[in-house]
Amino acid sequence: MPEKFLQIDNISVSYGANRILDGIDLHIAEGEFIALLGSSGCGKTTLLRTIAGFAQPAAGAIRVGSRDVTTLPPDRRGMALVFQSYALWPHMTVAQNIGYGLKLRRRSAADIAGTVAEMERLLGLTGLSARKPAELSGGQRQRVALGRALAINPEILLLDEPMSNLDARIRLQVRHEIRALQQKLGITTVHVTHDREEAMVMADRIVILNAGRIAQEGRPEAVYNRPQTAFVAAFMGAENKLILPGGIDGDIIAIAAGASNAACRVPRGGRMLSTGHLEARFRAEAATLEERSLAGVPNGEGLVLAGDIVDVSYPGGLWRHTVRVGSEMIQVDAPRACAPGTAVHVTIAPDNLFLFDAPAGTIPAALPHPATVLNEARVLEASPN
Amino acid sequence: MSTTNDAMPVPRSSMKRLPMMDLWWLPRALVLGLLAFVIFGPLTNLVLWTVAERWYFPNALPMSYGFSFWARVFSPRGNAMEALGNSVLVAMLTVILALALAIPAGFALARLKLPFRGLILLAFLLPQAFPNLPVYVNIARVFYQLGLNGTILGVVLVHMTHGLVFSVWIATAAFSAVDIELEQAARSVGASAIRTFRDITLPLAMPGLMASAIFVFLESLDEFTGSYFVGAPDINMLPLLLYTASGGGNYQIASITALVLLVPSIGFMLVVERFLKSDVLSKVGH
Numbered sequence: 001m002p003e004k005f006l007q008i009d010n011i012s013v014s015y016g017a018n019r020i021l022d023g024i025d026l027h028i029a030e031g032e033f034i035a036l037l038g039s040s041g042c043g044k045t046t047l048l049r050t051i052a053g054f055a056q057p058a059a060g061a062i063r064v065g066s067r068d069v070t071t072l073p074p075d076r077r078g079m080a081l082v083f084q085s086y087a088l089w090p091h092m093t094v095a096q097n098i099g100y101g102l103k104l105r106r107r108s109a110a111d112i113a114g115t116v117a118e119m120e121r122l123l124g125l126t127g128l129s130a131r132k133p134a135e136l137s138g139g140q141r142q143r144v145a146l147g148r149a150l151a152i153n154p155e156i157l158l159l160d161e162p163m164s165n166l167d168a169r170i171r172l173q174v175r176h177e178i179r180a181l182q183q184k185l186g187i188t189t190v191h192v193t194h195d196r197e198e199a200m201v202m203a204d205r206i207v208i209l210n211a212g213r214i215a216q217e218g219r220p221e222a223v224y225n226r227p228q229t230a231f232v233a234a235f236m237g238a239e240n241k242l243i244l245p246g247g248i249d250g251d252i253i254a255i256a257a258g259a260s261n262a263a264c265r266v267p268r269g270g271r272m273l274s275t276g277h278l279e280a281r282f283r284a285e286a287a288t289l290e291e292r293s294l295a296g297v298p299n300g301e302g303l304v305l306a307g308d309i310v311d312v313s314y315p316g317g318l319w320r321h322t323v324r325v326g327s328e329m330i331q332v333d334a335p336r337a338c339a340p341g342t343a344v345h346v347t348i349a350p351d352n353l354f355l356f357d358a359p360a361g362t363i364p365a366a367l368p369h370p371a372t373v374l375n376e377a378r379v380l381e382a383s384p385n
Numbered sequence: 386m387s388t389t390n391d392a393m394p395v396p397r398s399s400m401k402r403l404p405m406m407d408l409w410w411l412p413r414a415l416v417l418g419l420l421a422f423v424i425f426g427p428l429t430n431l432v433l434w435t436v437a438e439r440w441y442f443p444n445a446l447p448m449s450y451g452f453s454f455w456a457r458v459f460s461p462r463g464n465a466m467e468a469l470g471n472s473v474l475v476a477m478l479t480v481i482l483a484l485a486l487a488i489p490a491g492f493a494l495a496r497l498k499l500p501f502r503g504l505i506l507l508a509f510l511l512p513q514a515f516p517n518l519p520v521y522v523n524i525a526r527v528f529y530q531l532g533l534n535g536t537i538l539g540v541v542l543v544h545m546t547h548g549l550v551f552s553v554w555i556a557t558a559a560f561s562a563v564d565i566e567l568e569q570a571a572r573s574v575g576a577s578a579i580r581t582f583r584d585i586t587l588p589l590a591m592p593g594l595m596a597s598a599i600f601v602f603l604e605s606l607d608e609f610t611g612s613y614f615v616g617a618p619d620i621n622m623l624p625l626l627l628y629t630a631s632g633g634g635n636y637q638i639a640s641i642t643a644l645v646l647l648v649p650s651i652g653f654m655l656v657v658e659r660f661l662k663s664d665v666l667s668k669v670g671h
Contacts, residue, residue: 054569074572087570091588100584101574152574 004063005030005188006051006156011060013046020046022212024060031186033179035193035203039235042209044192045084045160051190052081052158064155079156080149084164086141088133094120094144095129101152119147122181139170146178150185157182159191163198175201196236200224208232230279230356238281240330242305243358246278253278253355255303260326262304266350277358284331286352289321292343303353305330305346309338431647434640454637464621465638469645471537472623475612476605478541483548483601484556484594491556492586496565509553512546517610520546525614535619543611548601555600559593560586596660599653606646 006028013021020043028034036044049055051062053074061070069077080101088097098119099112107115120126123143133141142162149157159178163171179202182189193199199206200220207217208231216223216232227233234241246255248268255278257263280303292306307325314320318333323346332346434440435454437447458465494502512520524543525534533539563586571581587594609624617625623646631639 052573054572073578074569075575075577079573081570081573083566083570085564085566087564087566089567089570089585089589100571100576104575104580148570148574 004028005032005065006190007061007063008047008051009061009063011047011050011057011062013043013050013055014058020212021050021057024209024212024214026207026214026217028188028190030188033182033189033191033202033204035191035199035206036209037193037196037199037206037235038209038215039194043212044194044209047209048081048158048160048190048192051156052079053077054081077156078154079158080152080154081158081160082145082149082162084161086133086145086162086165088141088144088148090133093130093132094125094136097133097144098147098151101148105152115151116147119151122150123147138166139174142166142174146181150181150187155188157187157189159189161192161194163193163195171198178202208235210235225351227281227354230281230354230359233281233354233356238283238286238354240282240284240287240332242280242325242328242330244278244280244303245276246355247276248273255280255355258326260306264301264303266302266353266355271355273355273357279356279358280348281354281356282348282352284320285318285333286348287330287332288347288349289323289332289334289338290345290347291338292345302347302349305348307344307346309340309342309344311340312337431640431643434636435644437637440636455641458638458641465623465626465642465645468621468623468626468642471620472606475537475540475544475620475622476602478537479544479548479605480598480601482541483545483552484598486545486549487552487556487597488587488594490553491558491590492560492582494553494557495560506554506557509550513550521611521614524611528615534615537620540612540616540620540622543615544601544605544608546611547604547608551600551604552597555593555597556590559590559597562593563589592660596657599657599660603650603653606649 004027006026008024008026008028011021011024012019024047026034036047038044046055050057053069053072057070061068063069064078074081089100092100095113095116099116102112102115116129117126120129123146125140125143125147128136128140133144136144142165145162162178163174166174175198191199191202203220205217206220206223208215208223210231215235216228218226223232224236227236227238230241242261244255244258244261246253248254249265251268252265253268253271253273255261255264255266305323305325307323307330309321310324310329311322312319314337318335319337321332321334321338321344323330323332323344325346330346338344433447436450436452438449438451438453440447493499494505499505521543524546528534528539528542533542567585567589568581571585572578576584607624609628612620612622612625613628616622623642627639627642627646630636630642
């Protein structure tokens with residue numbers, strides 16, 4: 001069954017009283033590249049180490065094809081793990097490091113030399129055979145670690161943040177190299193990272209973990225454009241957050257007018273919302289900026305906010321503006337700079353506006369129920385973040 | 386303007402300081418000379434005694450030099466060769482037995498979450514915590530009942546009470562210094578636990594283990610009290626020979642024996658210094 005090559009069923013892992021993973025279900029197809037994405041402490045490395053066999057689950061099962069590997073030791077799982085620290089053996093040369101797994105499999109010396117040379121060629125390590133790991137650069141060490149894992153031709157390749165110790169520039173290059181290699185070899189890969197862009201660029205499917213559970217999984221564009229929770233939206237870069245009054249009205253989500261926003265209606269798109277307050281999230285680059293005095297109220301679709309420019313900076317490409325909307329600060333990108341103090345309208349198109357139920361704790365007492373909202377009411381919450 | 390103002394005081398102060406600087410070498414030289422004398426004085430005396438044919442009071446230096454005592458010490462009839470052979474044999478057996486215990490013990494103490502780990506490490510220190518003499522007298526009594534007195538095995542066992550402290554403590558530190566991910570990396574490419582230990586852990590811990598072996602070897606070579614109570618008079622060892630020779634006033638033979646004991650000590654110390662890296666040393670006793 002190629003659809004479910006690596007099956008992770010209801011895996012829970014605890015360290016002492018701490019539950020690190022809580023009922024993880026994940027099915028990975030043969031040849032698929034999965035990125036486990038999450039902030040530090042979310043359990044992504046623990047999940048990878050559990051798959052590899054270095055951590056024992058308290059409950060659940062791991063299967064490769066039809067084999068149950070849950071209780072097998074790491075060396076009998078047909079997987080190879082690339083460590084964040086690379087974990088190259090300092091007393092062995094590059095060739096010995098790469099060839100060690102083959103030596104264990106009692107392959108002939110000529111056979112090993114051939115595979116090692118092939119790996120070195122594939123990874124751009126030719127000529128470094130006789131060097132010890134201490135004599136290599138960070139990027140070269142990373143390639144040796146990768147070569148050591150790939151040399152044994154594992155069924156499943158596990159990558160534990162293999163690029164976090166590389167320079168930013170080399171990292172961008174290595175991303176594509178690893179992805180190209182994975183495509184070429186057709187090897188099932190699970191890649192752990194905290195870098196959203198890295199996960200997006202490399203993976204067929206992204207699995208976002210939060211506090212030991214899967215927050216969302218899907219193709220990169222699906223996770224990016226249709227986050228199912230506020231956490232996923234924030235993690236995928238929708239850092240701007242406003243609490244607005246509103247609710248479901250048939251196939252429409254109606255946002256009531258507030259002190260800094262006009263009333264608007266956006267298509268529901270199957271979203272389930274319940275409470276009277278919504279958490280609206282959007283990306284800085286997904287909003288447009290217009291000077292208020294010039295245009296009047298923009299008549300395009302979407303949420304329109306009124307605010308004032310507080311600060312402007314140039315991170316490259318677009319100008320990044322900090323805009324005060326009510327008591328909240330939001331970031332908005334625009335192709336042209338607006339001077340601080342300018343009164344502006346910020347428009348967020350319906351597709352770019354992510355709406356969720358506002359968590360109970362974040363609705364300030366001062367915020368009235370949407371039924372009683374008046375135009376002058378304060379609708380913007382003062383959240384600590 | 387400022388340059389002239391700044392420049393003026395400098396030569397003045399340095400001129401004032403110059404005579405002081407001139408005198409500073411005196412206390413330094415005195416201290417260094419004293420130190421050198423304390424360290425090298427007895428050694429020089431020792432070396433002189435090994436080549437002195439005749440040396441009586443009040444002469445400051447030997448009256449005649451020669452190697453006749455060397456010939457006597459190493460003659461087939463002299464018991465120095467036998468003592469040297471015994472000493473080296475006991476030292477090597479002690480090293481082998483101590484490492485055979487220290488390698489599994491050190492690995493377990495470094496890797497497994499043992500209860501009372503600190504207490505176990507401390508237990509190896511226990512024989513050193515008490516005065517040597519009562520400990521060895523009692524060991525000798527027990528060994529006598531067991532028939533181990535006057536045997537090579539008996540002496541080796543006594544030396545191990547010393548040797549295990551070094552070997553277990555240093556072996557534990559050496560295994561702790563091996564990054565556990567290096568072992569996991571081997572498991573990950575298909576090595577069994579035993580294969581991982583053989584190919585990864587042991588070679589990486591080897592410098593520390595070699596250092597501990599050298600310590601045990603030297604400790605055994607120099608050990609006197611235990612050898613005396615358990616080994617003498619059946620098992621003749623170099624320190625015992627040294628003791629009888631110097632007790633009998635034969636300084637030449639005592640000095641030559643001492644020199645023979647000193648050579649491996651100094652040689653191995655230089656090797657140990659290269660083997661024992663700071664990352665291992667920092668983990669001793671942890």
